[in-house]
Amino acid sequence: MKKHWKEKQFLEEFSKTPVVNAVCGRINLSRQSIYRWLEEDKEFRTKFFESLSQGRDNVNDLMESQLISKGQQGDYRAVIYWLEHHHKDYLPLGRIKEEKKEGLAELIKRARKIF
Numbered sequence: 001m002k003k004h005w006k007e008k009q010f011l012e013e014f015s016k017t018p019v020v021n022a023v024c025g026r027i028n029l030s031r032q033s034i035y036r037w038l039e040e041d042k043e044f045r046t047k048f049f050e051s052l053s054q055g056r057d058n059v060n061d062l063m064e065s066q067l068i069s070k071g072q073q074g075d076y077r078a079v080i081y082w083l084e085h086h087h088k089d090y091l092p093l094g095r096i097k098e099e100k101k102e103g104l105a106e107l108i109k110r111a112r113k114i115f
Contacts, residue, residue: 007037007044011051018055079112 006029013023024031037044070078 004033004037006033010034011044011047014048015051015054016058018052018059074112 006027009027010023010029013027014020017023017026020031020034023029024034034048038048067078067082071082
């Protein structure tokens, strides 16, 4: 099957921004083309999911950086989110065992020491 030159362009952009509609709009390509290529071309399908994974990793890195920046600025919601998802001593606030419960002010005070 002859490769369409936009496949490579799509995959490069998709690995940076893993949103089919956004990339298609940026490079003037229909979403239907992507779905057709996914169905008809095993090699494209493999590269599509590799690009999707790489794109998600890139976005996750960016979002994590933004979250850390907010935490450093004292945004308590960012601090709590980070701790609930990345620190073994903190469970999500709604599921903290009774013996581990602390007041929000104490939690923020402890979290700020980490940042």
